[in-house]
Amino acid sequence: MFALSNLKETSKDNDENSTTKYSVLETSSYPTSSRTKLPTKINSPLWNTWEFGFYYFIVTISVLLMFKVGHDLSKETHPNYKKYSWRLQDGWIFGRKVRYTIRLIPRPLWCIDLCLSSLPCFESFISNFFGTEISSKISKSAPHKDILFLRVFEGSIANPIITWIFNLGVLFLNEAYGNYKFGDLNENFAFLRNDRDLAPLTEKDRIIGPCFREDYSFIYYLSYALYAPLYLAGPIITYNNFIAQLRYPCEIDIKATLIYGIRLFIAIMIMEFMLHYTYVVAIVKSKAWDGDSPLELAMIGVLNLELVWLKLLIIWRFFRFWAMSDGIDTQENILRCMLNNYSTAGFWRSWHRSYYRWIIRYIYIPLGGNKRTTLNMLIIFIFVALWHDISLKLLAWGWLIWLFILPETIAKKLFSSQNWVDWPRYRHLCAVGAILNFLMMWAANLVGFVVGLDGMKVLFTSIFMTSTGLMELGIACIVLFGGAQILFEIREEEKRRGINSEIRF
Incomplete structure (x- = not known):
């Protein structure tokens, strides 16, 4: 949903074989340019400050007003209530x-089936939590190379002599050749490479590091393709990354995983509350x-977008929580709240992040990357639109x-110089x-995922063809101005704390 756009990341982060740099839309999260060498x-x-006190006031009032308008539209006394009430069901x-966009409380049989299929994955989490191991992880079945050292001269004076000669010889060879691989002598000696048995330390290492030859098999690929937490609706993860984590399991951080689960539960409760007290989904479905x-x-549209984000x-x-509980590290798909974005590029870079990275690696870079930025972005968005539905x-x-996206791209080139930054x-x-x-x-998102072209035409006419609409639009712009200033300051605070604002939610 909403797919990606800030189609730029450095080739260093996304494609180890590419030498193209992707920087046109890679901008600082604060208005100042992070791509300059300054x-x-x-x-x-x-x-x-007093200035920000004013911003707090208008933003707080606008958020309360937004919910009030949505709630008033959902009252039984509203003239349009009968037009959509048949879409509602009894809530709890x-x-x-309530009008559910997704069924947050599954049907009993589906719930039982999900729990049974989840047991092997959550077993890892339970084992770590209680300090015991219930059974072997699937990753332990991954093949490992065990080298058997035969000490032929054990107990003989020749043992230390041969050992010293061998080790000194290796040191001289290292000095002479700098770097070499045992596999260069003969592929049967490739297993002697020490670094093959070292676990990848970072996600990038797991992605670009080659797997063992025997890991590229149909059985392992089937395990990757049908791994339940990621196969159903989870973040996208590469095959190398997945296999590397099976071979070298990540340790589960119990506290972080529990906190993540609690945050997930809070998000579910927020959505339940919104669905029970604002019937904007049913209103849109019934027009x-x-x-x-x-x-x-406008509030019908914005609240629907918020519900799409929450869903x-x-x-x-x-x-992702399911995968984390099984010890599989995956990419967070949504890095920030929908309203915590003032940049089109920043929004798409942090929305459906794993899919965005897939697009970069397999479509954007092969198309030429920044060599044809404007054309490539158009091709990408047509692809993403058709990927959602025709x-x-x-x-x-x-x-x-x-x-x-084009106006922001042009504006960044015109107003990101040091002279403007110091203004x-x-x-x-x-x-x-x-x-x-x-x-x-x-x-754009109201057209694509909420009201469609017809609904957008009604909204556009109502806002721009009436004096009331223009006045309310002006007030909304003042509120958005204050909200943008707060978001700028949030990014500044992240910089003060040394937090990478690109990965902060």
Whole structure:
């Protein structure tokens, strides 16, 4: 969903065989340019200033108003209630009704089947938690090379002499040839390479490091393709990475895994609360928005986007939590909250991250990368749109996303020089750009995944063809301006703490 776009990462991170650098859309999370060779400037905190006090006020009020509007539209006394009420069912929170986008509480038989299929995976987590091992992990069945040293001269004076001669000879050979592989002498000696039996330490090592020859087999590939946590709806992981983790199991961090599970549960409860108190999903499905004000139409759209974000967050995090409990390290698919993004490039870089990296590696780089950035992005978004489904609204979504990324790309080239960075009002100028990014991204995603082309036409007419709509749009821009300033400061705070803002949720 929402696929990817900031189609740029360095070849160092994404394709060890590529020499192309991908930097056009790889920008700093703060308005200042991180791609210049100048040292990163860290500004003084602004949290306690009067300016930010105003931003806190307007953003807090707007969030409360957003929920209130959604709740008012969901009341039985609303004129449009009867048009969509048939889509609702009895909920479990204080007698409220609900329209599920996903069934968060599975049917009993499905739940039992899922639990049974999960037992082998969660066994690793339980074993670590209680300090006991229930049974052998699948990874322990992976083949290992065991070298048998035959000490022919054990107990003889020749033993230390031969040992010293052999070791000194190896040292001289190392000095003479610098680097060599036993496999160069004969492929049967390849197993003598010491580094083959060292576990990869990082995700990158696991991805680019070759597996054992016997690991490239049908059985192991079948295990990779049908590994339940990732096969159903989990993050994408490469074959080398998966096999490396089977051979060298990651230790489960019990505390971090439990915290991750608690956060997942909190996300589920937030979505349940929203679904029970705002019926915007049923409203959109029934197109029950006759007579609604521009503000109400806008809130129907934004709340639906929030629910789409929550739905995918829950799905992806559930399966990642499942894999984590089995000791398999996977990529987090959503790095930030949907509203915690003011940059189109930054949003797509952190949305469905594992799929984004797959696109970079297997499509964007083979197309030439930054050599044809604009054209390649268009091809990528057409591919992603068709990957979701073959429909006109998704093609329109792909074209719109491509079109809306271009202004930010151009603006970054015009306003990212050191002269602009030192300008006292530079962050305010960037906030104006952030407003446009917010509005354009929301518009494109509403077309693709919520109201479609017809619904967007109604919303557009309501906002831009009425005085009330234009006034409410102006107020919304002021709120978004304040929100962008807060997001800028969040990125600055991450820099002060030495946190990589690209991987922060």
